[in-house]
Amino acid sequence: MFVDRLTESIKKCGNPSVAGLDPKLGYIPSGIKEKAFREYGTGFAGAAEAILEFNKRLIDALCDVVPAVKPQLAYYEMYGAEGIRAFAETCRYARARGMIVIADGKRNDIGSTAQAYSAAYLGKTDIEGTVFSAFDTDALTVNPYLGIDGVKPFIDECAASGRGIFVLVKTSNRSSGQIQDLVTQDGRHVYEKVAELVDEWSDAAVGRSGYSSIGAVVGATYPEQARVLRKIMKKSYFLVPGYGAQGGTAQDAACAFNDDGLGAIVNASRSIMCAWQSEAWSGKYGEGGFDQAARDEAIRMREDLRQALEARK
Amino acid sequence: MFVDRLTESIKKCGNPSVAGLDPKLGYIPSGIKEKAFREYGTGFAGAAEAILEFNKRLIDALCDVVPAVKPQLAYYEMYGAEGIRAFAETCRYARARGMIVIADGKRNDIGSTAQAYSAAYLGKTDIEGTVFSAFDTDALTVNPYLGIDGVKPFIDECAASGRGIFVLVKTSNRSSGQIQDLVTQDGRHVYEKVAELVDEWSDAAVGRSGYSSIGAVVGATYPEQARVLRKIMKKSYFLVPGYGAQGGTAQDAACAFNDDGLGAIVNASRSIMCAWQSEAWSGKYGEGGFDQAARDEAIRMREDLRQALEARK
Numbered sequence: 001m002f003v004d005r006l007t008e009s010i011k012k013c014g015n016p017s018v019a020g021l022d023p024k025l026g027y028i029p030s031g032i033k034e035k036a037f038r039e040y041g042t043g044f045a046g047a048a049e050a051i052l053e054f055n056k057r058l059i060d061a062l063c064d065v066v067p068a069v070k071p072q073l074a075y076y077e078m079y080g081a082e083g084i085r086a087f088a089e090t091c092r093y094a095r096a097r098g099m100i101v102i103a104d105g106k107r108n109d110i111g112s113t114a115q116a117y118s119a120a121y122l123g124k125t126d127i128e129g130t131v132f133s134a135f136d137t138d139a140l141t142v143n144p145y146l147g148i149d150g151v152k153p154f155i156d157e158c159a160a161s162g163r164g165i166f167v168l169v170k171t172s173n174r175s176s177g178q179i180q181d182l183v184t185q186d187g188r189h190v191y192e193k194v195a196e197l198v199d200e201w202s203d204a205a206v207g208r209s210g211y212s213s214i215g216a217v218v219g220a221t222y223p224e225q226a227r228v229l230r231k232i233m234k235k236s237y238f239l240v241p242g243y244g245a246q247g248g249t250a251q252d253a254a255c256a257f258n259d260d261g262l263g264a265i266v267n268a269s270r271s272i273m274c275a276w277q278s279e280a281w282s283g284k285y286g287e288g289g290f291d292q293a294a295r296d297e298a299i300r301m302r303e304d305l306r307q308a309l310e311a312r313k
Numbered sequence: 314m315f316v317d318r319l320t321e322s323i324k325k326c327g328n329p330s331v332a333g334l335d336p337k338l339g340y341i342p343s344g345i346k347e348k349a350f351r352e353y354g355t356g357f358a359g360a361a362e363a364i365l366e367f368n369k370r371l372i373d374a375l376c377d378v379v380p381a382v383k384p385q386l387a388y389y390e391m392y393g394a395e396g397i398r399a400f401a402e403t404c405r406y407a408r409a410r411g412m413i414v415i416a417d418g419k420r421n422d423i424g425s426t427a428q429a430y431s432a433a434y435l436g437k438t439d440i441e442g443t444v445f446s447a448f449d450t451d452a453l454t455v456n457p458y459l460g461i462d463g464v465k466p467f468i469d470e471c472a473a474s475g476r477g478i479f480v481l482v483k484t485s486n487r488s489s490g491q492i493q494d495l496v497t498q499d500g501r502h503v504y505e506k507v508a509e510l511v512d513e514w515s516d517a518a519v520g521r522s523g524y525s526s527i528g529a530v531v532g533a534t535y536p537e538q539a540r541v542l543r544k545i546m547k548k549s550y551f552l553v554p555g556y557g558a559q560g561g562t563a564q565d566a567a568c569a570f571n572d573d574g575l576g577a578i579v580n581a582s583r584s585i586m587c588a589w590q591s592e593a594w595s596g597k598y599g600e601g602g603f604d605q606a607a608r609d610e611a612i613r614m615r616e617d618l619r620q621a622l623e624a625r626k
Contacts, residue, residue, distance in 0.1 A: 081394045
């Protein structure tokens, strides 16, 4: 069951966080890029190779301190099929290093099509009776705007093959309220209504930890709403974006956790990937030490979260 | 400007419809599959080759009677990077045959990530100062759940490079009401609030036809709602799924059009792709004539829509 593996990994690392792998070329040290472009040309193949090498070195440096990675599909799709190959290989590499892989694709569609997405990320693709894995990730982010029949194929796959999803409830971006904060006739917001649906759906895949593999995305940038949502979706793990570069603090992110200190996993992308370019770490490491800088920043973030969770007790 | 090219193509074909390319292997004649598996193996490469060949033959048969195709990304992603290559080549082939390509991906994310999706489908990817096209499609479907800052990068690209988007407003599936039909405090539904936003956004890319390249997805299965939405989003083209296999009729779909007979494009996927397997056409054509069956069905649908639009006058 996804949620049990996630909980165990979080406990093992003592770290409820996830490293986003959104590898813009500007984040990658020039040494890696030059080698990749020299060998594969300055095009999609070269860019994809640079991304893959960057990701692998980050994964090597992070795998014993961070339980999970979250590659963001957009940053691979922009390099076409070559980018998707880098995505698939990144996922495989991270899993081989014992990390949990959360594909951030925010996929959504009507039932039959959602089933195809579910096969791609959480299940298997049947070709003439033989089954293959397209991406073989542990979990996928899902957008709920189409209601249950767009989400059910993912839930069924989670129950059948022990994978997980995180359904967008309250996102971290500034304009998330335009639709999510609309107030409905009974006085509750759209995000609360979605949360009630997620709570209902979460019964389908409850692990022995008592948590469900049907989780929710709740931004660190909205701590008040996170407190409300925590009460509605008691069994769901929250995937919490918005920490760091987007402005959310550890204290904000702490609102997404249950009293048992579990139930959430906080994402940081830029602050870890680009630690080597930051004031805090660039003095200590040159660009060759980008992976060590990422590791130091991940450990700093772990301590930041630990203190915020301790302070809450 | 996307919307002007779309309008011209619709007029030229006398046909406001779009053929969905959601190529499940079960839809593909065995002759095409056997050849592809023999040459490329019974795996992702073989499946992708079968899909590409099936799509090409459909495009050849449809390109003078149907103005646009709508490949659904899920059915390519399930074959991994090989599937994405088939998607990219399908788009290229359709454009070379003069068809408009609407990528159905329902993409959505926060601003910086939406920008990466926008680069992938509507814009360019910059690698060391040289720009490349990942997919080079004419338009993309977009999910609005994150509000304007998740949509703006797409809108900016539409304005800059003459592409289009269709924002999900009221989807065709049975459970679309779970979130979209929630009634807000001012008595209007969520789908109406989203429509008001789309109408506001549509000002950014109005073509000489008076229509905007910022369109909306409105299901044929909800004709009453389509009438209401038509009044809110006067400038937007509606992409109308749900005709045929999903139960929407030509009369239902007609509710999405303006009085000028324009402003909507009706999608059919299964009924065209699988026409050769249907009672109506399987007697006339064997599996080798799947493309002719698709063409006949597309022409039947064109006449069906034409009559429904005439009857409305």
